[in-house]
Amino acid sequence: MDDILTWLEHPGLTHFLLLSVLLFSMGLYAILTRKNAIMVLMGIELMLNASGINFIAFGRYSTGTFDGQVITVFVIILAAAEAAIALAIVLNIYQTFNTVNVDEINKLKD
């Protein structure tokens, strides 16, 4: 019990790693359960954020260099590109099928 209390009092690497595990799990849950394609995208954003926390936490506590931060910048760049492309595709799907629920979109062609 005292171990856990002292652990709680000193935020360190494992705190950030556990936080990112929780964020990653919630993102995966959103991807698996949501019907709306935009909610699936939000789950992906949660998972990307979890990976960013991991990179920066290891950079701060484990290597002491800025490589983790540079990689996180790349993650953010790719997240922006992914969100733009995915929303364009979702808008097209909505124009074609009049719905964005991923469980109802099961045709390749109208």
Place this chain on the structure above:
Amino acid sequence: MDLATVIFYVFVLITLGSAAVVVVSRNIVRAAFALLFTLFGVAAMYAFLMADFLAVTQLLVYVGGILVLLIFGVMLTNRQISVDIKTGTVQTWLAALIVAALGGTLAGIVWSTQWNILSQPPAETAGAPKIGEMFLGSYLLPFEIASAVLLVALIGAALIARRERTS
């Protein structure tokens, strides 16, 4: 417990609580606004990790860009804006089982591994000059490729979204 630790846990609670709202809320607009607080909390985590440049970038790109884009998507893909914008869930129990198994495994690994932790944390320096040097030094090629990818992706997104239906 000193003040910094208390603030750390407050931001952890904000992050995880709003992430839970994102995951379970049936109202899409509410989920999008909860995502705002999650992204803000993650930016605070970056600040706690002394990544000042990343914290600001997170706010600018995620909160200012991606979230607005997502809300645009929500508004453009629902027939009525005035009534509640609801969304359902599928396979909740199976997904919860899979996610619990994965999360438990990862948390066990995080908890039991002896991570290589620096005995002396690095001196706190401003991140932006260092990151800029690395972008124009050892990470020059990925940096250029990333900028090309971003340009191509944004042009492609504009092209796909503006395509007229022929029928």
